Amino acid sequence: MSAQRVLALWCPDWPASAAAADSNLAPDVPVAVLHANRVVACSASARRSGVRRGMRKRQAQAACPEMVLAGADADRDGQQYEPIVAAVMEVVPVVEVLRPGLLVIPLTMSLCRHLGDEQVIAERLTDVVGSCGAEALAGIADEMFTAVLAARRGQCVEPGGDAAWLAPLPVAELAVEPCFGGPERAELVDLLRRLGITTIGVFAGFPIRDVATRFNADAVAAHRLANAAPARGPVGGRIEEDLVIEYDCDPQIDRVDAAAFVGRRLADELHRRLAAVSMSCTRLTVEAVTELGQRHSRTWRAVTPLTADDMACRIRWQLDGWLTGGRTTRDHRTDVRRPDSPIALLRIDPVEVIDSGTLHYTLSGYGLPESEMDSERARTALARVQGLLGGDAVKIPVLSGGRGPADRIRLVTLGEDPVPQGDPLAPWPGRLPQPAPATMTEVAVAVLDPEGDPVRVSARGAFSAEPALVVGSRKWSVRWWAGPWPTGLDADGTEVSARAQILLDDSRALLLHYREGSWTIEGIYE
Structure with missing residues (x-):
């Protein structure tokens, strides 16, 4: 059991809520967010009409013709979530963002003495989020993973009862939050179902040696979550001070595009420094200081190591939300204290890191093996070429659907959403048999x-x-x-x-x- 409890605040269907807020829609307007022509999130009013995640666009529109459709946009989700994080931080001093729409708070003894017991804190924070025009559910448990699942049900797990609370849950819950699993987690869940393992408790009952022998490293991580074992253990630690990046902004920053440009440079530099000492960042604090001394700080946590792109995205989300101000809907407005002057200093602090040697690699590419580092270098080089030649000068191939080999590849501008032209998993009668030409x-x-x-x-x-x-x-x-x-x-x-x-x-x-x-x-x- 952890030395302190964890409170998770979960905003249901956050991508749909962010899309509605961005378009200034009323709360009762049904909204669905699409990616690759499928629904990845939808509002409660859309679900009442029969819309479900995974539906094709045409099916969703047939179920709810009046529904508003929006494309998936991680930048929009992060920008709209920033004012909510700011409002929560007015009440509690430490907040860690797992992803836009989900944050966790350590319930320290000093915090409980100051604000009251766990239930009082949970109720107060859900009210704070509600005042921002969003809905939130709170969950409390010993471990972060359990607290997140409890938040999705609005429950509080008794101290020491994480494993017992998790046991009857469907094994699919191990993959419900991507921030707690590798890219193979959905495949693991599907395999466990086919083996007749339907609950988390049954999976947790297997000896860890058998799991490590039969499955991959991600399955071992899932087994630890199922047993409510500490998610990080002794691998987390403070980075050396000489690797923390402080950047004096000259000229000072007062625009979102300038902040994004500087954030990308700092993320690339931090990623290179960490790679040079064989370290990977799992928790990042971004702090901005204005010319008049106002400070704005956020801590971002990730279960898997943050890449340079991940760091740059989090820096952009945070500064974008701060510089542009409050989140506005038809019925609510949250005013976030904007910077009182241009940003003069940016500080990027990897407050928790792991030794790269502690990562367990598999042939499927989980973790950050050398091939992934090569991919990072390639993306950095392509981004530089794009900056020199223009946005449309660099394109990447995306597997698409079609009958001929040329039809099955769509070229997408680097940085845009890699949406295929057609569903590559569709039957496509008359499609050329494998193998495809080289x-x-x-x-x-x-x-x-x-x-x-x-x-x-x-x-x-x-x-x-x-x-x-x-x-x-x-x-x-x-x-x-x-x-x-x-x-x-x-x-x-x-x-x-x-x-x-x-x-x-x-x-x-x-x-x-x-x-x-x-x-x-x-x-x-x-």
Whole structure:
């Protein structure tokens, strides 16, 4: 059991609440937030109409036609949540933000002596959030994970009773908050269900040695949560003072874009310093000091190590919310004390770190192995190129849905939401079978039969004759072929378009595309 208790404050459906506040909508207007054409959050009024998380956009609109739709926006969520954190910090001195919409507070003995018992503090803080125009539920427990699950039910767990309280909960609760799990947590939950393990208590009853042998590092972390073991243990600690970053702002900062630019630089610098000493940050304090001495400080906690992008996002959310002021809705307005003068000093303090050697890596990439560090370097380099050449100059591929290989990749500007053009998990009848070509190209060629006549695709979706030669820059003999696979009619509706795979005499394999009566090489297999 922890030496002190933890209080969690959870704002239900926060992305939907933030979207409503950003658009100045009335509280009873149904709102849904979409990502990749699916509902990721919805308001209570939308749920009453039958909208559920995971629904497709069309299903959600059919259930609630009057619903307002908004795209997922982490910056908006963080900016709208900042005034609520500020209001809570007017009552309690220490607040740690797990994510926008969820924060935790250590219930120290001094805090309880000053404000009253646990229930009194919980009621007071939920009232504070309510005065900001948002709804909140409070949960209290010995461990942070238990307190968060208790907050989702508005309950208080008895001291020493975390494990017993968790035991009857569905095992899916282990994945309900992504901030407590790795990217494989949903897969772990699905596997446990298929093995007949339906409750947290059953999973907690397995010996830790068996869990570590059968599953990966994330399963071991989930097993610790299920047993209400301390979430961090002895790995947390203070960073050396010479790694704390203080930046004298010259010129001083009074605009959000300038704050975001400086925050990105500081995040990159802190990430490099920590990597140089093989450390990773799990709790970050961002403090801004104005020219007249006003201070604004927040502590951000993460269960998995913060990347440079994570740090930059949290700095931007905090300063954006402070510089732009209160959160406004139709019926409520929360006035946040804005800076009394431009920001003159920024201080980035990684108040809790872990040694990189304590991270357990798996072949699936959990943690921050060297490949992830390489990805961080690549993202930093791309961001610099984008700054030199313009926002649309750097694009990244996103797996999408489609029938041809070119249709299955969508190029998205770096920094934008990587939303696919179509659902990559949809059936897509007529889709090219795996494997996909290693190289995409578009080179016109002729496909000839043994007599030297052009090979076409008939209206019935068959070759007019057996392919024997492919003629491009030179002639290649055909050793093997597969297809054709019709993909539809041409633009004028008179001829069938199709794809075929061809193995040449030099052992190269090609993907050919037939349309408008001619052939092109669409891809090359390795």
